[in-house]
Amino acid sequence: MILGFDPLLGGHVGLVVVLIVLVKAALTLGICLIATMLMIWFERKIISDLQNRIGPNRAGPWGILQTLADGLKVILKEDLIPDKSDRLVFRLAPVLTMVPAFITFGLIPLGGDFSDGKGGAVHMFGHDTFLQLANPDAGVLVILAMSSIAVYGVMLAGWSSGSKYPLLGSVRASAQMVSYEAALGLSVLAVVLVSGNGGSGLGTLTTNGIVNAQAPWGWNLWVTGLIPFVIFSMAATAELNRPPFDLVEAEQELVGSFQTEYSGFRFAIFYLAEFLNAVTMGAIIVTLFLGGPAGPRIIGPGWLWGFVWFFLKLIVILYAFVWTRASVPRVRYDQLMDLGWKVLIPLSLGWMLLLVAIRVGSDAGWNPFLTVAIGAATMAAGYGTLNLAQRASRRNRELEGAID
Amino acid sequence: MEWFVFVAGAIICLAGAIGVVTSENPVHSALSLVGTLFGIAVLFIAQDAEFLAAVQIIVYAGAIVVLFLFVIMLLGVDSSEDIRVEPLSGQRTWAGVAGVLLAGGLVCVVWFGQTTGARSTAARNDPNLPNVTQIGRLIFTDYLWAFEITSVLLVIAVVGAVTLARHRHEALVDEPPADEIPAPAEEVAS
Numbered sequence: 091m092i093l094g095f096d097p098l099l100g101g102h103v104g105l106v107v108v109l110i111v112l113v114k115a116a117l118t119l120g121i122c123l124i125a126t127m128l129m130i131w132f133e134r135k136i137i138s139d140l141q142n143r144i145g146p147n148r149a150g151p152w153g154i155l156q157t158l159a160d161g162l163k164v165i166l167k168e169d170l171i172p173d174k175s176d177r178l179v180f181r182l183a184p185v186l187t188m189v190p191a192f193i194t195f196g197l198i199p200l201g202g203d204f205s206d207g208k209g210g211a212v213h214m215f216g217h218d219t220f221l222q223l224a225n226p227d228a229g230v231l232v233i234l235a236m237s238s239i240a241v242y243g244v245m246l247a248g249w250s251s252g253s254k255y256p257l258l259g260s261v262r263a264s265a266q267m268v269s270y271e272a273a274l275g276l277s278v279l280a281v282v283l284v285s286g287n288g289g290s291g292l293g294t295l296t297t298n299g300i301v302n303a304q305a306p307w308g309w310n311l312w313v314t315g316l317i318p319f320v321i322f323s324m325a326a327t328a329e330l331n332r333p334p335f336d337l338v339e340a341e342q343e344l345v346g347s348f349q350t351e352y353s354g355f356r357f358a359i360f361y362l363a364e365f366l367n368a369v370t371m372g373a374i375i376v377t378l379f380l381g382g383p384a385g386p387r388i389i390g391p392g393w394l395w396g397f398v399w400f401f402l403k404l405i406v407i408l409y410a411f412v413w414t415r416a417s418v419p420r421v422r423y424d425q426l427m428d429l430g431w432k433v434l435i436p437l438s439l440g441w442m443l444l445l446v447a448i449r450v451g452s453d454a455g456w457n458p459f460l461t462v463a464i465g466a467a468t469m470a471a472g473y474g475t476l477n478l479a480q481r482a483s484r485r486n487r488e489l490e491g492a493i494d
Numbered sequence: 495m496e497w498f499v500f501v502a503g504a505i506i507c508l509a510g511a512i513g514v515v516t517s518e519n520p521v522h523s524a525l526s527l528v529g530t531l532f533g534i535a536v537l538f539i540a541q542d543a544e545f546l547a548a549v550q551i552i553v554y555a556g557a558i559v560v561l562f563l564f565v566i567m568l569l570g571v572d573s574s575e576d577i578r579v580e581p582l583s584g585q586r587t588w589a590g591v592a593g594v595l596l597a598g599g600l601v602c603v604v605w606f607g608q609t610t611g612a613r614s615t616a617a618r619n620d621p622n623l624p625n626v627t628q629i630g631r632l633i634f635t636d637y638l639w640a641f642e643i644t645s646v647l648l649v650i651a652v653v654g655a656v657t658l659a660r661h662r663h664e665a666l667v668d669e670p671p672a673d674e675i676p677a678p679a680e681e682v683a684s
Contacts, residue, residue: 238556
């Protein structure tokens with residue numbers, strides 16, 4: 091079995107190697123949980139600053155232990171299971187929301203020395219290794235797979251509660267998350283397209299390879315031309331059910347949607363998973379578009395700077411998440427679906443084809459300006475046709491009397 | 495090690511498959527199906543077919559079963575149906591006969607066939623190249639025609655599903671958003 095192209099597992103797998111892997115697993119889990127705890131505090135603090143409030147300030151310095159206190163309180167509460175619920179699925183659902191996020195986090199390069207062509211490997215205890223739990227061959231695909239099964243938790247939680255608002259929420263959730271997955275996948279495709287590993291001409295799907303292709307300054311943010319980044323960020327926000335796309339839990343319309351019937355520890359798991367997913371998605375954005383742990387080594391050992399750059403970039407992205415939440419009002423459901431299907435998917439598809447044309451053109455020696463111009467003209471024509479088709483279908487429906 | 499992974503994967507697959515058939519609740523059946531799909535993904539990984547494993551989860555567990563569940567929720571088929579009444583008469587008998595024949599055939603193939611345990615040469619596995627690269631090359635060179643034909647088939651299925659859904663629309667008064675109707679039919683058809 092190939093467990094990915096980590097140099098650690100390339101040679102003889104002895105006791106030290108097994109220990110290193112175990113320590114990495116424990117550390118990843120620890121970082122995950124601590125990051126989630128800090129993320130909850132961070133979000134509450136920033137939101138309160140943006141809304142001219144004080145926010146949590148009692149537990150610990152700057153209220154940093156607030157999450158811990160909340161967690162303790164919620165564990166001591168009674169754990170209710172509604173009579174009409176499907177007991178097995180009701181218990182299973184919170185776990186299903188958390189597991190995919192943990193697995194995804196294991197694929198993110200959290201650090202590593204990407205300077206001077208070292209490819210992110212770090213030497214420790216006599217072995218070279220990447221500072222990520224696993225680096226499977228299908229890297230990005232595994233991330234997409236995990237994001238595609240993340241919908242199960244929300245969906246089953248709503249259904250198994252056996253009550254109306256949660257069910258409405260879970261129907262909304264499944265439609266929304268399945269819709270935005272297409273845009274998410276297509277913008278990842280743009281990243282994969284430009285990530286080759288140097289001279290061999292082979293592309294790569296591994297997270298390590300994608301970061302390596304970006305080191306030190308060839309960030310996919312500008313290599314893919316900003317649009318995939320914007321699309322990915324919007325689709326990620328929708329996948330996370332965060333405002334302005336939090337139709338799934340919209341308190342004013344659906345009480346609390348899939349969480350309505352949950353209490354005590356199971357509610358805490360949902361709460362944890364929500365922020366864990368936010369941290370993980372932020373880490374994916376950093377890895378795919380902002381160069382991950384790649385960055386200049388200023389002073390001291392290279393592996394240290396990997397951590398520094400990664401977490402700096404992560405904090406910037408997470409701040410952007412919170413900032414969006416505080417500034418943009420929630421969209422309507424039809425606006426959400428229109429944005430996903432009629433804007434994001436066509437745009438990401440067109441942009442990917444443009445990138446392909448530029449790529450093929452540079453191989454075949456076409457005039458780059460002409461390639462871009464023709465590509466842009468084709469995209470504009472495609473958009474015009476799409477618009478016409480939409481108008482025609484709208485008029486048809488008006489004639490049929492389906493809408494007024 | 496490989497034996498252990500195979501047994502674990504096979505147990506997950508079989509347990510899921512039995513669950514699909516025996517659960518009275520359609521949602522439990524769908525969840526058991528997810529279990530089977532994950533078991534198959536594990537078996538794919540044990541065969542170094544990581545790409546297939548990932549795609550298996552993305553397409554089947556992440557899209558198709560989600561749409562199954564979506565339909566089950568939307569139609570509200572969440573109570574257990576009476577399964578003693580057969581919708582087609584004699585269906586159960588014929589299904590039993592077909593099942594026995596298939597099982598017998600499988601046993602015959604395993605019993606009389608020669609299994610060497612060596613890997614198939616048709617796949618031309620190159621241990622120095624990543625699995626995804628090899629699949630990509632094969633699909634876009636030797637098997638391009640089959641690949642394109644499959645995509646045409648999918649387009650036909652989508653168009654057919656939309657056409658069918660359009661005709662039924664006229665009877666509906668309060669229709670859900672148009673995005674959600676053709677999707678399940680299209681996935682089943684593909």
